[in-house]
Amino acid sequence: MASKRDQKIQAMIWNDSPGELVPVVLAFVELLQTHGKETGKGQKKERRYSVSESVTVRTPVAELDGELNQYRRLSSDTPLDVRLILEIREQLGTSADGEGVGVAASLIEELADNARNFSRWSQFQQGQEHTELRSDVLSASIELDGSEVLVLTDRDGSTRLRGAVAVPMFLAFWRARGHRLSGRQFEDIDRSINRNSLERYRTRVCARLQQVLLEIVPAGRGFELRRCKS
Secondary structure (H helix, E strand, O other): OOOOHHHHHHHHHHOOOHHHHHHHHHHHHHHHHOOOEEEOOOOOOOOOOEEOOHHHHHOOHHOOOHHHHHHHOOOOOOOHHHHHHHHHHHHHHOOOOOOOOEEEEHHHHHHHHHHHHHHHHHHHHHOOOOOOOEEEEOOOOEEOOOOEEEEEEOOEEEEEEEEHHHHHHHHHHHHHHEEEEEEEEHHHHOOOOOHHHHHHHHHHHHHHHHHOOOOEEEOOOOEEEEEOOO
């Protein structure tokens, strides 16, 4: 078992590069789905999968409880439900007769769905790591200054964006292909943003950007950052 220091270091690596954790989680889900045996049938029985401990130790997640707990404490933005993994891990084991202990099928299905969301979110975050500071489409450039973004346009205008929501939202638009984002992609920008608050945040950011003749407008099922139409 790794030391607490090593566990924290691994958790920090996952926090900085969540894509490294994705294959570990997906491998665990695949193992549960592939090797599990459905033991309950009929309307009166809950569907459960029986997976023996000897099978589950083949996946890398088997000895990572400490690292996963550290990751859960470090990362407030991740959509990965670490507690769900740990709950399933706790339920797994081998009974006296050698048969696997049953885990509710609904629990495994919930983890599978959560793992897919985590994988999609990680890919989005990875795509956000590198961006050009110049956009010819918007006729604008940006300067990153700590937790602030200075937006400059070719029309000699500038504005400074601040805030835990405004900056991630703007940068997500800036880095997105064609400066367009779907409604679903907003969930990958910042976990604090939900569908109810999305319009409010969009309006606030848009009001600020209009100082430099930029705007965020509805576009299909999503939104687009564009130059204000003259």
